[in-house]
Amino acid sequence: MVATGVRVEYQEELDRLEESSLGGLDLVSAALSRTLEAIEHQDVELAQIVVADDDRIDGRYLEVHQALITLLATQSPVATDLRLISALLHVLKNVERMGDQCVNICKMIPLTGNEPPADEEMVKMILAMGGQTKALISQAKRAFADRDVELARDLVVQDDAVDDLNRECFRHALQIGDDADRREWAMTMLLAARAIERIGDNAVDIGEQVAFVVTGLFREFEDASHPSV
Amino acid sequence: MPATGAAEPETEMARAETQSQSQLPPTAVGDGGPRAVAAGRRAKTIETRDVNLFYGDFHAVADVTMTVEPNKVTALIGSSGCGKTTFLRSLNRMHELTAGARVEGEITLDGQDVYARGVDPVAVRRLVGMVFQQPNPFPTMSIYDNVAAGLDLNVGRVKKAEKDEVVERSLRGAHLWEEVKDRLDRPGSGLSGGQQQRLCIARAIAVEPEVLLMDEPCSALDPVATLAIEDLIGELKSKYTIAIVTHNMQQASRASDITAFFNLEETGKPGRLIEIGPTEKIFTSPSQQATEDYVSGRFG
Numbered sequence: 001m002v003a004t005g006v007r008v009e010y011q012e013e014l015d016r017l018e019e020s021s022l023g024g025l026d027l028v029s030a031a032l033s034r035t036l037e038a039i040e041h042q043d044v045e046l047a048q049i050v051v052a053d054d055d056r057i058d059g060r061y062l063e064v065h066q067a068l069i070t071l072l073a074t075q076s077p078v079a080t081d082l083r084l085i086s087a088l089l090h091v092l093k094n095v096e097r098m099g100d101q102c103v104n105i106c107k108m109i110p111l112t113g114n115e116p117p118a119d120e121e122m123v124k125m126i127l128a129m130g131g132q133t134k135a136l137i138s139q140a141k142r143a144f145a146d147r148d149v150e151l152a153r154d155l156v157v158q159d160d161a162v163d164d165l166n167r168e169c170f171r172h173a174l175q176i177g178d179d180a181d182r183r184e185w186a187m188t189m190l191l192a193a194r195a196i197e198r199i200g201d202n203a204v205d206i207g208e209q210v211a212f213v214v215t216g217l218f219r220e221f222e223d224a225s226h227p228s229v
Numbered sequence: 230m231p232a233t234g235a236a237e238p239e240t241e242m243a244r245a246e247t248q249s250q251s252q253l254p255p256t257a258v259g260d261g262g263p264r265a266v267a268a269g270r271r272a273k274t275i276e277t278r279d280v281n282l283f284y285g286d287f288h289a290v291a292d293v294t295m296t297v298e299p300n301k302v303t304a305l306i307g308s309s310g311c312g313k314t315t316f317l318r319s320l321n322r323m324h325e326l327t328a329g330a331r332v333e334g335e336i337t338l339d340g341q342d343v344y345a346r347g348v349d350p351v352a353v354r355r356l357v358g359m360v361f362q363q364p365n366p367f368p369t370m371s372i373y374d375n376v377a378a379g380l381d382l383n384v385g386r387v388k389k390a391e392k393d394e395v396v397e398r399s400l401r402g403a404h405l406w407e408e409v410k411d412r413l414d415r416p417g418s419g420l421s422g423g424q425q426q427r428l429c430i431a432r433a434i435a436v437e438p439e440v441l442l443m444d445e446p447c448s449a450l451d452p453v454a455t456l457a458i459e460d461l462i463g464e465l466k467s468k469y470t471i472a473i474v475t476h477n478m479q480q481a482s483r484a485s486d487i488t489a490f491f492n493l494e495e496t497g498k499p500g501r502l503i504e505i506g507p508t509e510k511i512f513t514s515p516s517q518q519a520t521e522d523y524v525s526g527r528f529g
Contacts, residue, residue, distance in 0.1 A: 006527050080525070
């Protein structure tokens, strides 16, 4: 007995805001691709483009955030709509944080000079992390759009691979040798790996919001302060 | 419900009350009576089992089984014609005041069947008071007499000092005392709409009922008066069991602890209870799609 024509504009606006929020993940994915390319080729200029382009992600955050607050104030959303809006506010924050992590990495790239990367092996690991994280971002977006809780839960499994690579990077950096420049480069790359790992965590957080929208219950998929293993 | 129509059942009730005072079965009367000071007491529970309500051949409400819990506010929501007001009126036997109206099933007040043979409907209505959509103070009576009216009718002669005390306590309970204490002898009809509604609440609580039923008590009031009534409802639940019919979703979500959603499949079919649960659950994650559609405003 749902009437057609009831609250159509509100529904359309809510749909549009969901699309815009999830579209932020595409912006992040593109920023991460450029970030990885900048790491691979020690491309300082490309890194600067990523930093400048983050304004677009921040702008998306501000615009959609404001529109969601307006919907809350004017439309009194409840039930699924309310959960969706709450989740989208979280997703926006995650998107904004992911963009900032790309910026953090890109700001470090000039610090390592204009020389080619010091260690091919470590670059490969970071690129593998980045590739896996891009897949996480895409999976988070699909899980949200499809309200697919199973796909959302699987993000934890996929994120484990990113975490493993991050630890491997750390072990590798410890054995990078005594050369001061190489050590400094490796330290910077460790920070980059850490930033990528955090982007993966944000993707998992989005998965948790999917479960909240669908079930009405918020539970962390994994509790970092009380790990089960 | 128009103002005149709303006033009618209550005056009819009041008349009936004076006539049938002697028939009150002792079991149906509250322990303390109107003189008992109630503060944070446990009010009574209303339980309904398979309640079906009819107007002649028309089956208005079908198979309602639910509990109106003590010291909580239960909101009854649903689109027009879904039977929520009819159901509310069955709880204090006001439904039967309509010609041809009929009740099937069981309605109990703390386990006692309010429709059992020998139970005086007037006694039930004293324990289960009602506040209507349109404020309906007795227009020619003073503010004081409006509040004391129920007392006179239910208890008979009461000493002036005692009556003063009940009137003041009831007006304070209804958050009206400070506004009217200097003009108690003025007509109740001279008050604003919000004040009149609080006067009606004061009149209802003067006889210290166990349950207060409210049928869209704020629909004729402005937002400020509405919030004043909602605040009052929030306080009254420490003493009474409250059931409120409202079309205002925000009011249901603000003012109630439990929400019951009524719906009818199509026009002409009886209304049914679709879902009842904690208000926060109904408004954040209802379990029925029909509830979701209604509270989200997507209902035709």
